[in-house]
Amino acid sequence: MVISPDISSKLAVDAKSVDDLHLMAKKNPDEALQKVAQQFEALFMNMLLKSMREATPKDGIFDSQQTQFFTQMHDQQLAQKISTKGIGIADMMVQQLSRNNKSIEPQTSISQTNNILSTINSNQQAPLIEGMHPNDKSGQLWSVYRSPSNAVMSAGKIDSAIEGLTAPIQGDIQKKSAPSQLANFIDRLLPHAKTASESTGIPPNFMLAQAALESGWGKHEIRHADNSPTHNLFGIKAGANWKGDVVEKTTTEYINGVPQKAIEKFRAYSSYAEGFNDYAKLLMDNPRYAKVLNSTDAATFANGLQRAGYATDPMYAEKLMRILNSEKLQNREFI
Template identity: 35%
Template sequence: MQLDMAQVYTDFSGLAALRARAREDQDAALDQVSRQFESLFLQMMLKSMRDASAGGGILDSKQSEFYREMYDKQIAMDMAGGRGIGLADVIKRQLGGGVSAANRDLTLDDYVGMPVLAVTPKADTLHADDIAAATATALTSRLDGDPEAFLEALWPAAEQAAQRIGIAPEALLAQAALETGWGRAVMRRGDGSSSHNLFGIKADRRWDGERVNTSTLEYRDGV
């Protein structure tokens, strides 16, 4: 069964049809639901990128902002409905997509006694050390917030990391750009060297590796 997602973000009938037909073809519905989640993520990403821009032009107004938001939402749906950034595939796997029909009805008892298969990394699998080394090389020079320089410096490392985790490198760079202001606000150690923390990841007591202390302003529930 061909199950089309809503082609326009205001097409609520398409979402209703998706919900109704999910009872008939769960796999097809799961694929489309995953794409809808990817679309929502892309909408939030585009909105955050707009908010992080340098500022509006002289022709900007509430009306232009409203239509730009509509445009961004439609772009997100078109991207998710096409090739996407790989997030839909990850969500589908997390929700149980790709499970063969033969294994779908197995219980825990059915797995007892099954041989445990060794996991052998592929020869071309990229290791975390390789990615960290590539990132460190890219950040040896200070990034001053210039988008072009930021993308040029981090693109090789983003490609390597994206290949390993199965998403588009553009998505990684977009998130890193939002977190660091195109590299301008990368957290630094006491000696001024880069912490290489491009995503603002926080360390708690479970982390026993290297860390950097910095002051941040946090908002929770608007406060």
């Protein structure tokens, strides 16, 4: 098969164009990546144009199936023309997936190009929407218009459409960056966990696992209104006896096993060292946690916290055990 030199002038919903892009991805992945990114941007622009068309009343004397047919053709060509100059989406995708990006492995360009093409291929199998051009098979992009009440596409739905198409790309990027983020979380907090371990007798990796569970490895740490950290990685609430800073946040509490949202007050610290120190003090000063102190067995630690009522989540111990037994902690030295 010979690659047509004007492949960029074709819209990716055309099956022949997709086949050509697949072949180009094998022969010249760098060039194909640019073309596929451009086609993605064209599909997105086509979606925006269609949303504007849907928002326009269609009860004029010149409105008919024939005019809608040619309008669809015109919009496809217009979207393709706009995408040649672009609005930045294609450039962003190419920059993230280029072989020159050191965070991406050398063969990623080929696999990611095929991922995007596979997404476009799957779109071709989607049902046609009423009034759509017969050759426009990108039904998944337009599925939000099935209801008349959705004539104008909201920003959230546009974001969802983009998110669905770019999920394979973002997934790989997140997987590659996750190890360094987790390692940074452990390295940053390990000295404080070791200090708390000296007073509680609890191994530092046990405390790091609980901090990871409570804060989502630091991604969901409780924060002030200005987004500054509270350094509260253990979800410790502020009771009547707490005299320090307080932050109010919505949290999930389990009442009789049923999750319910509630606004609670949480303690805020000036540093992670202070946060770990207060966590250790909480365990040592409360008789409920007597069996948790000096735990050297992961199951004893996790189940002891749940039985003592540290959290209302009935699966708390099981979730904590999963982190304690994960490779993230098993492959690290905490001495």
